[in-house]
Amino acid sequence: MDREEEIISWLRRQQPRAGLEAPGDDAAIVGRGSASKALTVDQQIAGIHVPADLDVAVWARRLLAVNLSDLAAMGARPRAALLTLAVPPAFPIRPFLSATVHTCRRYGLTLAGGDIARAGQAVTTMTLLGTRARGSRWVSRSAGRAGDRLWIGGDVGLSAAGQRLVARGARLVANRVSLPADLGLDAAAAVAARRAVRRHLAPRPQLELGEWLGTQRRSAAIDVSDGLAKDLHRLCRSSGVGAVIDSDSLPISADLAKLAAVVGQPAVDLALGGGEDYTLLFALPPRTTPPADFGARAIGRLIPGRRLFIEGGDGRRALDPAGWDHLK
Numbered sequence: 001m002d003r004e005e006e007i008i009s010w011l012r013r014q015q016p017r018a019g020l021e022a023p024g025d026d027a028a029i030v031g032r033g034s035a036s037k038a039l040t041v042d043q044q045i046a047g048i049h050v051p052a053d054l055d056v057a058v059w060a061r062r063l064l065a066v067n068l069s070d071l072a073a074m075g076a077r078p079r080a081a082l083l084t085l086a087v088p089p090a091f092p093i094r095p096f097l098s099a100t101v102h103t104c105r106r107y108g109l110t111l112a113g114g115d116i117a118r119a120g121q122a123v124t125t126m127t128l129l130g131t132r133a134r135g136s137r138w139v140s141r142s143a144g145r146a147g148d149r150l151w152i153g154g155d156v157g158l159s160a161a162g163q164r165l166v167a168r169g170a171r172l173v174a175n176r177v178s179l180p181a182d183l184g185l186d187a188a189a190a191v192a193a194r195r196a197v198r199r200h201l202a203p204r205p206q207l208e209l210g211e212w213l214g215t216q217r218r219s220a221a222i223d224v225s226d227g228l229a230k231d232l233h234r235l236c237r238s239s240g241v242g243a244v245i246d247s248d249s250l251p252i253s254a255d256l257a258k259l260a261a262v263v264g265q266p267a268v269d270l271a272l273g274g275g276e277d278y279t280l281l282f283a284l285p286p287r288t289t290p291p292a293d294f295g296a297r298a299i300g301r302l303i304p305g306r307r308l309f310i311e312g313g314d315g316r317r318a319l320d321p322a323g324w325d326h327l328k
């Protein structure tokens, strides 16, 4: 368990009767039956999640997207947002708010309130309220069963490559990606690099896929924020199962394969351990297959026990929560 998970299990022990309101899923479920709501909160901090000089419109959209991704993992439909800004005096508040309001409208939700305070570095925090469609269920991390097939809603690892490019000076401004000249990329690698930066800074929450999961008899999901391996460990721990990933099925895009050498990390490491993909990792009963339009791919299965493995041509090995270390 990492530090955050230790804090969450401590909190759960302090509130033994909290049920679905207890921390530990992508969102808390408050209330009962058809009146229940999903509540989630997430932050984007200058110098931690985003570069301090990031275009604030990109920043605002990213803050909303990472929160929406948590609602997607619950099968929730976004309804209202609260925004807290703790920012230095020079921070362009109006442009940030304007991008937030515009993006909220696109997703059908209202910016319903918030708070603004002065701070030494910019900390932006959003709380979202979600509802569910009539007749659908909340999706949780704990509904997986041994024998389920394991799916991923898109390719993974490209965001992590993008994050490394952003750390080296790549930027997304007014919908254009600029790359630092010293990367020395050929034309094909530059196209891949632009897509990676976009994937990292402008993730797309999989709300439609999440809603579809909520219409199924049983489904378990988590959004991949901290890396496929780590988030799979979380889903398995909540569901009380183990898992096997088929290494040949890992969704590694051609773009990621081109960038591995540029960012100096093997593609499989970025795919398993990179994080911030904001794609859904989910489990479904073996005969249930998501509609092809979602572009989801089966990557393995849940198994009895508590251990996680990755298997391929060279056999089966334990899947470390941090991903697959090539040097092991």
Ligand SMILES: [Mg+2]
Pocket (backbone or CB within 6 Å): 025, 026, 069, 070, 073, 222, 223, 225
């Ligand atoms: Mg999450």
